[in-house]
Amino acid sequence: MLGFLGALRRGWIPLILVAVLAVSGFAMYRMHGIFGSQQSAGAGGGGVDKIVPFNPKRVLYEVFGPESTVGSISYLDENAQPHRADFTSLPWSVQVTTTLPSMFANLVAQGDSNMIRCRITVNGEVREDQSSTSHDAQAFCLVKAA
CATH class of the missing domain: 2.60.40.2880 (MmpS1-5, C-terminal soluble domain)
Structure with missing residues (x-):
């Protein structure tokens, strides 16, 4: 038990850093899902219209x-x-x-x-x-x- 407390005293900053990064990553993943940024800009369901030259x-x-x-x-x-x-x-x-x-x-x-x-x-x-x-x-x- 004493070895565990000694390791915890020396490594609490990296442990907190890993926990903060994990929580931040999960929050960003959820935000992307809520606001729909995973959809591509061209995903409108229909084909892209060809631009036809006009008024030559x-x-x-x-x-x-x-x-x-x-x-x-x-x-x-x-x-x-x-x-x-x-x-x-x-x-x-x-x-x-x-x-x-x-x-x-x-x-x-x-x-x-x-x-x-x-x-x-x-x-x-x-x-x-x-x-x-x-x-x-x-x-x-x-x-x-x-």
Whole structure:
């Protein structure tokens, strides 16, 4: 009996610690069961609906000028990544389609003629139309929120 009391005197702190941890663990287990945190977030009973793209935007970049004009074009795609295209005759056009809520549309065209014109159309509506008349003309069109 004396050995037991001696061990109890030396080890009462670790014994209390084990008891507190056991009671805390059991309490946490019960709280999780009461508040339902063991259910997954996707457990709604039904399948997950597929998100279908809606309201696609069709952005049309166009460049006009004398038919024999030679030059280059820089424009942004639906992810605002720059692209460059060279042309040997006009008119020139490219269409970009996106389902993003907004798109930054930018077009710069330069040719070797005295006149050049750029236009940006969004879903059939002309949003920007610029022209330039000068030596090696350059036109710049910008739509901030297509």
